[in-house]
Amino acid sequence: MTITVAEHSGFCFGVREALRKTEETIDKKKDNLGKIFTFGPLIHNDSVIEELAQKGVVAIFDFSETKPGDTVIIRSHGETEQFYEEAKKFQINLVDATCPFVKKIHELVKEATKQGYQVIIVGDPNHAEVKGIKGWTQDRGIVVSSIEEAKMVTADSLFVVAQTTIRQSYFDEIVSELQNKNKVLVKNTICNATQDRQKSCMELAKKSDMMIVIGGKNSSNSKKLYEIAKKNCEKSYFVQNKKDLPLKEVTKCNKIGIAAGASSPERIIKEVIAAMSEAIANKELHEEEMNGMDALMDEIEKSLRLPSRGEVVTGEIVHVTNRYIVVNLGCKKDGIIPKEELTLDGDEELTDLFQEGDEIQAKVIKTDDGDGNILLSKKKLEVNEHWDEINEALENKSVVNAKIVKEVKGGVIAVYKEVSGFIPMSQLSDRFVEKADEFIGKVLPVKVSRVDQRRNKAVFSHKAYLSEEKAKKVAEIWEGLNVGDIVEGTVMRFTDYGAFVDIGGLDGLLHISEISWGKLKHPQEALEIGQKVNVKILSMNTEKGKISLGLKQNQPEPWSIIDEKYQVGQVIKGKVVQIKDYGAFVELEPGLDGLVHISEVAYKRVTNIADEISVGQEVDAKILEIDKERKRISLSIKETLEPPIFEENAEEAEAVSEEE
Numbered sequence: 001m002t003i004t005v006a007e008h009s010g011f012c013f014g015v016r017e018a019l020r021k022t023e024e025t026i027d028k029k030k031d032n033l034g035k036i037f038t039f040g041p042l043i044h045n046d047s048v049i050e051e052l053a054q055k056g057v058v059a060i061f062d063f064s065e066t067k068p069g070d071t072v073i074i075r076s077h078g079e080t081e082q083f084y085e086e087a088k089k090f091q092i093n094l095v096d097a098t099c100p101f102v103k104k105i106h107e108l109v110k111e112a113t114k115q116g117y118q119v120i121i122v123g124d125p126n127h128a129e130v131k132g133i134k135g136w137t138q139d140r141g142i143v144v145s146s147i148e149e150a151k152m153v154t155a156d157s158l159f160v161v162a163q164t165t166i167r168q169s170y171f172d173e174i175v176s177e178l179q180n181k182n183k184v185l186v187k188n189t190i191c192n193a194t195q196d197r198q199k200s201c202m203e204l205a206k207k208s209d210m211m212i213v214i215g216g217k218n219s220s221n222s223k224k225l226y227e228i229a230k231k232n233c234e235k236s237y238f239v240q241n242k243k244d245l246p247l248k249e250v251t252k253c254n255k256i257g258i259a260a261g262a263s264s265p266e267r268i269i270k271e272v273i274a275a276m277s278e279a280i281a282n283k284e285l286h287e288e289e290m291n292g293m294d295a296l297m298d299e300i301e302k303s304l305r306l307p308s309r310g311e312v313v314t315g316e317i318v319h320v321t322n323r324y325i326v327v328n329l330g331c332k333k334d335g336i337i338p339k340e341e342l343t344l345d346g347d348e349e350l351t352d353l354f355q356e357g358d359e360i361q362a363k364v365i366k367t368d369d370g371d372g373n374i375l376l377s378k379k380k381l382e383v384n385e386h387w388d389e390i391n392e393a394l395e396n397k398s399v400v401n402a403k404i405v406k407e408v409k410g411g412v413i414a415v416y417k418e419v420s421g422f423i424p425m426s427q428l429s430d431r432f433v434e435k436a437d438e439f440i441g442k443v444l445p446v447k448v449s450r451v452d453q454r455r456n457k458a459v460f461s462h463k464a465y466l467s468e469e470k471a472k473k474v475a476e477i478w479e480g481l482n483v484g485d486i487v488e489g490t491v492m493r494f495t496d497y498g499a500f501v502d503i504g505g506l507d508g509l510l511h512i513s514e515i516s517w518g519k520l521k522h523p524q525e526a527l528e529i530g531q532k533v534n535v536k537i538l539s540m541n542t543e544k545g546k547i548s549l550g551l552k553q554n555q556p557e558p559w560s561i562i563d564e565k566y567q568v569g570q571v572i573k574g575k576v577v578q579i580k581d582y583g584a585f586v587e588l589e590p591g592l593d594g595l596v597h598i599s600e601v602a603y604k605r606v607t608n609i610a611d612e613i614s615v616g617q618e619v620d621a622k623i624l625e626i627d628k629e630r631k632r633i634s635l636s637i638k639e640t641l642e643p644p645i646f647e648e649n650a651e652e653a654e655a656v657s658e659e660e
Helices: 013-027 046-054 081-089 100-114 128-134 147-151 168-178 192-206 220-232 266-283 285-304 379-396 462-479 558-565 647-659
Strands: 002-005 036-039 058-060 071-074 093-096 118-122 142-144 158-162 184-186 210-214 236-239 255-260 312-320 324-328 335-338 359-366 374-377 399-408 411-416 419-424 443-452 457-461 486-495 498-502 507-511 532-541 546-550 571-580 583-589 592-597 618-627 632-636
Touching: 002 266, 013 036, 013 071, 013 093, 013 100, 046 058, 046 486, 100 118, 100 128, 100 158, 118 128, 118 168, 147 168, 158 168, 168 184, 192 210, 192 220, 192 255, 210 220, 210 266, 220 236, 220 255, 255 266, 324 359, 335 359, 359 379, 379 399, 379 411, 379 419, 379 443, 399 419, 411 443, 411 457, 419 443, 443 462, 457 462, 486 507, 507 532, 558 592, 571 592, 592 618
Parallel strands: 002 255, 036 058, 036 071, 071 093, 118 142, 118 158, 158 184, 210 236, 210 255, 335 374, 419 457, 507 546, 592 632
Antiparallel strands: 312 324, 312 359, 324 335, 359 374, 399 411, 399 443, 411 419, 443 457, 486 498, 486 532, 498 507, 532 546, 571 583, 571 618, 583 592, 618 632
């Protein structure tokens, strides 16, 4: 089985630059950049977006979610001309990560619009890049996405550009129809990287049994790669990461091609390759892998052990040096046991352990060592005992400690006492391992997965040990938890719908609705990565391994203690959180809102409440009514203001003053 990656795969220049600028901005956060946002998802890859969220960078879709001094990163798709003007109004720091090729299109269509051309944009009207391009045509540009739409264009003097990620054939077909008009100027703005990516995908698909296209579910260029792959290879699959792989189908194919969209990190590509390789290895454990392993172990045996075995003999030691022992075997040849064929601890010397006249047992490994002696080994006897321990570990599924001595093709060699075993790279850890350098010289607990003592071969797995230990730890944690328990946890990562909290080895979901009694747009408004929180266990599903957590339950529900904090007539400070035609909602505290009716905003007649107050504004308000049954609070802002002195009252006051 071969796995081939298309020549042009992974991050394109624009995406790579956008990520680089984002990382630089994160590094400069200490320079008082305020909060950092991206306007829309930076790239169409959920894994990268989640990593950025863990670093405090989240996507927004409206400047109202920012404060003056915050930083907003423009993604590689680019934005409209109006976007930059709005950023100035909101006093936003902009980091422009627009792809240079997209930026060039903005300049082209802006100039063409000034010269009176009707700009035609060939592409998807819902794509962020296309919307941005149109915004540089004073919104007069026409987006064409089909031959039928091209036929409906009635204007002349056309200036035609393309979305950078569309197929060349798709662009050519539409341009051919548009060129029937009078005076048509065409600028082929499809990115070269896109064309190269699509061409290499097509060529690879034609000679592959299966194609795997890696990309984000919302990535336009990745979807087009999938269309090309599917057209040229029947077995084509679109995946976001290794979890989406059709592994059963993978094991049936010999030639597998991989193409990756412009938003696919190299890390995910490598993980997909590793997952497929491991699936093939597991399926053919007794065929391809074992055959290769047998050949490998034969090679190892030649390099680490002497090639033959003989009978066990007993003899008398007749001479001892610090380099070898001479043994009288009762025949015309003496036996020689070199120092390296004996087991010594630390700085022990042979002359300290053995004396002339002692009886010793050893195993014949060569009948002639080249000098007329019989080469013996005491270690080989001890190895039999060590093999017994290895077989017992296999049968009882127990653990032995093996030292990693060197890396070989496909894995590493690990030694348990005098027994050498092979650990495939996929079994070296419970994470993806590309190079084994960090493990060389370490002693690791391993499980014995295969033994062939006749051929002096053993296969170990450190991953199996780690998985078993993790399962034990998780089981212990589950046994110690109960619904209703309050436990300490650490906030690990965010999603739009909540936060995942580590409660001692298990991740539980703290849904956004369970964080606060008030309404939140994103969990980041109330929590920070690494923050310690006391959470309540709301539910547990052992079969699915899911735990639901609550944070707001540690505080009383505001309505349950409202009499203790609020009374009619009381003046409170609150924040305007929502404006309707009939009034404004003011938050007294999270989970407790009151309504200021439009008639209670000011003493004058108010027709548009937004002219008087705005969302986010802090106001003083007087409590007019508390309805606990309906959970409603009526507030008045005007009751906290000085009543105005009307003109007729002022004249009366002046007349009285003159009479006096």
